[in-house]
Amino acid sequence: MKHFAALLAALLAALIATPAMAQKNYQPVAPSGSLTLGAGGTAQLFQAAGSFLGCVVVNPTTATEQGISTAEVIWVNVVGTAVQSAGSTSIPVEAGSSLSIGPTSKAISWIAATTGHLIAGYCQ
Numbered sequence: 001m002k003h004f005a006a007l008l009a010a011l012l013a014a015l016i017a018t019p020a021m022a023q024k025n026y027q028p029v030a031p032s033g034s035l036t037l038g039a040g041g042t043a044q045l046f047q048a049a050g051s052f053l054g055c056v057v058v059n060p061t062t063a064t065e066q067g068i069s070t071a072e073v074i075w076v077n078v079v080g081t082a083v084q085s086a087g088s089t090s091i092p093v094e095a096g097s098s099l100s101i102g103p104t105s106k107a108i109s110w111i112a113a114t115t116g117h118l119i120a121g122y123c124q
Contacts, residue, residue, distance in 0.1 A: 031108075036118050037116060040117070052123050058120040059093045074092075078108050
């Protein structure tokens with residue numbers, strides 16, 4: 001997970017790289033939802049609705065880092081409930097990839113196939 005911390009730090013730095021945002025010295029906070037999937041195939045909250053500048057959601061690279069037997073994709077939704085479907089508003093985040101989410105006041109949800117799947121992420 002050490003390389004994910006470095007990736008997360010770089011992504012957060014990119015989120016606050018604009019001059020107007022950098023002057024305010026925003027600090028990252030843990031998401032209000034869970035970083036461990038409680039039930040495979042069931043969407044759950046990553047970040048509750050509210051005003052924030054952005055979030056970064058990271059899907060770890062390996063099955064070991066994901067806490068499951070086979071590495072898999074997660075799906076993230078920033079406008080509704082996440083589903084595992086390419087024809088939906090959910091965004092697939094492959095193993096070893098991340099998703100940067102800009103300013104929003106909507107809740108963010110995520111889903112994966114396997115119970116216990118771990119992700120990483122921060123909001124500010």
